[in-house]
Amino acid sequence: xSLTFTLASRNLFHDRxxxxxxxxxxxxxxxxxxxxxxxxxxxxxxxxxxxxxxxxDIWVVPKGAKSFEDPSLLDLKLRNRVxxxxxxxxVIPVVIGFSDWRLDSGEVTPVFIVxxxxxDGGLHPWNVVEGDVQALGQGPNVxxxxxxxxxxxxxxxxxxxxxxxRRVKVAAITDGIRSFTTTPYIxxxxxxxxxxxxxxxxxxSDLLVRLDPGTDRDKAIxxxxxxxxxxxxxxxxxxxxRSRDFWLFGTGAGAALFAxxxxxxxxxxxxxxxxxxxxxxxxxxxxxxxxxxxxxNGYIYNVIIYQALLNAVIGFAFAAAIGxxxxxxxxxxxxxxxxxxxxxxxxxxxxxxxxVISAIGAIFRVVRIDPATVFMA
Numbered sequence: 001x002s003l004t005f006t007l008a009s010r011n012l013f014h015d016r017x018x019x020x021x022x023x024x025x026x027x028x029x030x031x032x033x034x035x036x037x038x039x040x041x042x043x044x045x046x047x048x049x050x051x052x053x054x055x056x057d058i059w060v061v062p063k064g065a066k067s068f069e070d071p072s073l074l075d076l077k078l079r080n081r082v083x084x085x086x087x088x089x090x091v092i093p094v095v096i097g098f099s100d101w102r103l104d105s106g107e108v109t110p111v112f113i114v115x116x117x118x119x120d121g122g123l124h125p126w127n128v129v130e131g132d133v134q135a136l137g138q139g140p141n142v143x144x145x146x147x148x149x150x151x152x153x154x155x156x157x158x159x160x161x162x163x164x165x166r167r168v169k170v171a172a173i174t175d176g177i178r179s180f181t182t183t184p185y186i187x188x189x190x191x192x193x194x195x196x197x198x199x200x201x202x203x204x205s206d207l208l209v210r211l212d213p214g215t216d217r218d219k220a221i222x223x224x225x226x227x228x229x230x231x232x233x234x235x236x237x238x239x240x241x242r243s244r245d246f247w248l249f250g251t252g253a254g255a256a257l258f259a260x261x262x263x264x265x266x267x268x269x270x271x272x273x274x275x276x277x278x279x280x281x282x283x284x285x286x287x288x289x290x291x292x293x294x295x296x297n298g299y300i301y302n303v304i305i306y307q308a309l310l311n312a313v314i315g316f317a318f319a320a321a322i323g324x325x326x327x328x329x330x331x332x333x334x335x336x337x338x339x340x341x342x343x344x345x346x347x348x349x350x351x352x353x354x355x356v357i358s359a360i361g362a363i364f365r366v367v368r369i370d371p372a373t374v375f376m377a
Contacts, residue, residue, distance in 0.1 A: 004299065004302045004303055004306060005306050009306075009307075009310060021271075022271065022311050022315070023311070023314060023315045023318065024271075025267070025271025025315075026271070026311060026312065026315030026316070026319065026351065026354075026355070027315050027318050027319045027322065028264070028267065028271075029264045029265060029267055029271070029351075029354070030264070030315065030316055030319035030320075030323075030347060030350075030351055031264075031319050031322050031323060031326075032260065032261070032263070032264030032267075033261045033264040033265060033347060033350070034319065034320075034323045034326075034339060034343070034347055035323070035326060035337060036257045036258070036260040036261035036264065037257070037261055037343055037347075038323070038326075038327070038337035038338050038339045038343070039257055039337055040248070040254060040257040040258070040261075041337075041338040041339075041340065041343065042330075042336050042337050042338040043180055043247070043248065043254075043257070044244050044248060045338060046178065046179070046180035047067065047180050047243050047244055047247040047248070048068075048240045048243050048244055049177070050068045050114070050123065051068055051236060051239055051240045051243060052240065053123065053124075053126050054122060054123045054208055054236070055122060055123070055210070056092065056122055056123075056208035056209055056210050056236065057209060057210055057211045057217055057220075057235070057236060058208075058209035058211070058217070058220065058221060058224065058233060058234070058235060058236070059206055059207070059208060059209070059233070059234045059235075059236065059239045060074065060078065060082060060091075060206060060207035060208075060209060060224065060228055060231050060232070060233055061074075061206050061207075061231065061232050061234060061239065062074055062205075062206075062231060062232070063230045063231060063232055064232075065206075065232065066242065066243070066246040066250065067242065067243035067246050067247060068096070068206075068239070068243055069096065069112070069181070070205075071096075071097055071098070071205070072205070073199065073200075073203040073204065073205060074203065074204050074205070074206065074207060074231055075202065075203065076093060076201075076202050076203055076204050077202070078207060078227070078228050078229075078231060079091045079093060079204070079207060081227040081228065082207060082209060082224050082227055082228065084227070085220065085223045085224050085227060086220075086223065087211050087212050087215030087216070087219075087220045087223075088209055088210070088211060088212070088215075088220065088224075089210045089211055089212045090120055090209075090210045091207050091208070091209050091210075092117055092120045092122035092123075092207070092208040092209075092210070093117065093190060093204035093205075093206075093207055093208075094114075094115065094116075094122065094123060094190075094204060094205050094206040094207070094208055095113075095115035095190050095193040095194055095197065095199050095204055095205050096112065096113060096114055096115065096193070096197070096205045096206075097112070097113050097193075097196075097197030097198070097199060097205065098110055098111070098112055098113070098183070098197070099111055099112075099113050099163050099164050099186075099196045099197055100163065100164060101152060101161055101162070101163055101184070101186070102161060102162040102163075102165075103152065103153030103161055104153060104160060104161065105153060107153070109151055109152070109184075110183050111152075111163070111183060111184050111185075111186045112179060112181075112183045112184065112185050112186065113163075113186050113188060113193050113196050113197050114185055114186065114187050114188070114193070115188055115189065115190035115191075115192070115193025115194070115197075116136070116187060116188070116189065116190060116193075117189075117190045118133070118134060118136060118137040118189065119137075122208045122210075123208065124187075125143045125172060125174045125177060125187045126174065126177070127174050127175045127176050127177065128143070128172055128173065128174055129146070129173055129174065129175045130156060130157050130172065130173035131143070131157040131170070131171050131172035131173055132171060132172060133171075133172050133187075135171035135172065136171060136172065136187065136188060136189045137189045138171075139169075140166060140167060140168045140169065140192060141168065141169050141170070141171035141172075141188075141189075142163075142168050142169070142170055142171065142172075142186050142187060142188050143170070143171065143172035143173070143174060143186070143187035143188075144170055144172075144173065144174070144184065144185075144186060144187075145173070145174045145175065145176070145177045145178060145184065145185065146173050146174070146175055147175075147176075147178055148178075148184040151184060152184060154170050156170070156173060157170055157171060157172070157173060158170060163186070163196045164195070164196050164198075166195065166196070168188075172187075174187075180247070209224065217235060221233050221234075221235065265350065265354060301363055304359050304363055305356060305359055307359065308355040308356050308358060308359035309352065309355065309356070311355050312351045312352045312354070312355040312356075313352075315351065315355075316347070316348055316351045319347075319351075320344065323339055324339075327339050
């Protein structure tokens, strides 16, 4: 095994220019796949961010609602019906919608309003780094994320602007609550949310249901369905899956990311295959000598496979380092790249597979070598 590895490494490092070209091809492929899949994971996380942080067990949503951001409305009378179901602890109306944010400079930018009930809870801003969320219920106060300071024309607590012609003041600052649509989330009291979005007082976007401890969730869902007519009743996990499926696959975003990842695999495989084939072709006389000396086909195949594995491991190590830098660079961006341990393990396996498949062409070339060629002048 040591002799096989030594021969493989010497063949590989003999032509350093070709070796560097191979590593660049592998690094390009792996980094491209890593970024595309990291964007996919990051996007999937961001589209369900509000659902993930809502403290409820069941969602009652308008019929056909595709995601949390769906602008459809429910009749608020359903709240009393749902509250009367056995096992329901509380029913919290959620009011959301798009509105206009006018900076003090006069510039207008779209924002997404999230109305919350400070008494019932349900969906509060998290990662609050400055100010007081409770102040949202004490007047026209709002909570914004620090990543949107420039967009919103504010620089911290006390900043002012207008929403739909009404003066508002920043009372709390969060860190990391970013919208995948790049439209800033603005947290406000549910009453103010109706004003800022034009939602009638007898309507709500969704109903967030909390159950008493020990209540059978599936039975509660069936009981609630009998009370809400055409509205849909979903568990938090079902609503999360629906939102993710819609934004990732219903809009084509997921397909685009997968296409980019597939392109990376194809490009990397072609580059590595071409390099390994050229390297093997340049050493045909050496392989012919080995066969003339009685080396088995398996021994020669192992040399080529070891070359592929060396390419895979070294190339992946550099690509992983680049990926770590990319993750840090995008951590505060509108769409951060998420790289999980499972993704790293999967990419390592994919890189090894890609390089081994690339070596097959070189192996086929060696198989056809006539050992007698070594005696030809």
